[in-house]
Amino acid sequence: MADRDTVLAALKQVVDPASGTDIVSAGLVRGLNVEGNTVRFVLEIDPAKAEAMEPVRAAAEAKVRALEGVGTVSAMLTAHSDKKPPELKAKRPAPQGPQKVPGIGHIIAVASGKGGVGKSTIAANLAVALAAEGRRVGLLDADVYGPSQPRMLGAKGRPASPDGKTILPLQAHGVTVMSMGFMTEEGQAVVWRGPMLMSALQQMMLQVDWGELDILIVDLPPGTGDVQLTLTQKFAIDGAVIVSTPQDVALLDARKGIDMFRQMKTPILGMIENMSTHICSNCGHEEHVFGHGGVSAEAAKLGVPLLAEIPLHLEIRLASDGGTPVVTAQPDSPQAAAFRKVARALVAQGVA
16 A cells, blocks of 8 residues: 555646656655555646646546555646645634625525435526526536436536636536546545535636526535535625425425525525335326425424425336437426426526
8 A cells, every 4th residue: 555655746746837856856746645556646737838738637647646555647737826725724814794696686495404405406407497498507516425427417518617716517417517526436435624624615616607697506515514514605606406206204304404595694495305206107006105294394393385296117217327318308297397387486586
């Protein structure tokens, strides 16, 4: 198994063309992290030389990958004017209120109190449904630890950066998409602390070239953590859509998510009951696997709209796994109609 000194020795074999010395002595290697057989580091460069430094990055990655005991290598180019790694002794930004993102008309968060309730499936299909309604739609996969939108939308490739600062997002099914999943290998874990999460979210909001959008859907991670707080404190959010199954355990956590948004003065645009009912494809028998009506009752109690009851249906799962949301794969199906209902409800509210 390689250690830090072994990795540094390998990196010293790569020459920085600007200084003529190796990249370690030139001070380009930052944030080196060796965990097991996984090595991560960044090369801090002049953004104007991003294109010229790409071969250096590739050479450094190849040198480390050739070491015995190294399985995964992640090497990225970055640029910081203060010449410090972003996670070390970073200056605290001056407090400021929520800001608008240039070029984006509305921002809606799709959230859940707990994982496994189908939030990302809802976000993907909602984005495609809004695009089908003629809206210019972006989808930000802010679930940094578990990004799933690249698979659900069938989007592949790595975003380009023409100037080392701006990130060019990908396109899929008429939607502009950005996800941390595009920046890592499939199956590679993102092992970051809170400050790095918050920095990544702000970069994806402000440094991605979203273009002119009517609406940006933000697929949040489950819970009430750093990403949710950063989004609501730093950016002007038009509202949140809360996703839950009708199961009591899921609703307990959904209530906490709603309370968090209300504390942050973010409007609740409505709730969606996912996996609401299951109809057997063989006999037509309807069964409420996770119960039924719990989200409807909760929405009525809170005085917010019930946007839709999405069934637990095989085709929704197959379409998501196949990279084509059911709204596109089966546009005339009852399942697609449920998502289009949500899209039209948001349009009617004037937030899309």
